[in-house]
Amino acid sequence: MPDPILPSDLEAYLDEALPPEHMARIELALRKDANLVRQMTAIHARRNAGVHSLGEIWRRNRLSCPSREQLGSYLLGALGEEAADYITFHVETIGCRYCQANLADLESQQAERQDVVQTRRRKYFQSSVGHLQPEG
Numbered sequence: 001m002p003d004p005i006l007p008s009d010l011e012a013y014l015d016e017a018l019p020p021e022h023m024a025r026i027e028l029a030l031r032k033d034a035n036l037v038r039q040m041t042a043i044h045a046r047r048n049a050g051v052h053s054l055g056e057i058w059r060r061n062r063l064s065c066p067s068r069e070q071l072g073s074y075l076l077g078a079l080g081e082e083a084a085d086y087i088t089f090h091v092e093t094i095g096c097r098y099c100q101a102n103l104a105d106l107e108s109q110q111a112e113r114q115d116v117v118q119t120r121r122r123k124y125f126q127s128s129v130g131h132l133q134p135e136g
Contacts, residue, residue: 005029008055010040014047015059019095062098064090071102075110 005026012018013026030036047056058064066074066087073079074087091099 005036007039007043010036010043011056012059014040014043017059017097019097062096064094065096065099066090068102068106071099072106075103075106 002025009018009022009026013023016023018026030040052060066083070079070083071087074084077084079087087099090096091103
């Protein structure tokens, strides 16, 4: 029997802050359970009315998430052990989808940059051939 869907799960669902398999499970349950839809409607109405709990504000503003700059430093191995351990925990154990997406984007940019840098260096070298005189 699957775990019951809690109001906190519905909050996280609205924030798209759950792993994909949990999002799919809640979406399927919402299609089958009118009571769950009423709960979701009440949560959505409360949010639109401006009534927010501390937990909602924390999740919505992703106060636990490291900055993009910190994630970049993490990829470069330039963080201290504590900060790197926290990011590993946050991304791998907690499974923060926002930070996973940021890391994936930074990794693709990093890989792309290597190609761009190498191409630029090759062009500079090719354009300067014959212009540099040997010292003598």
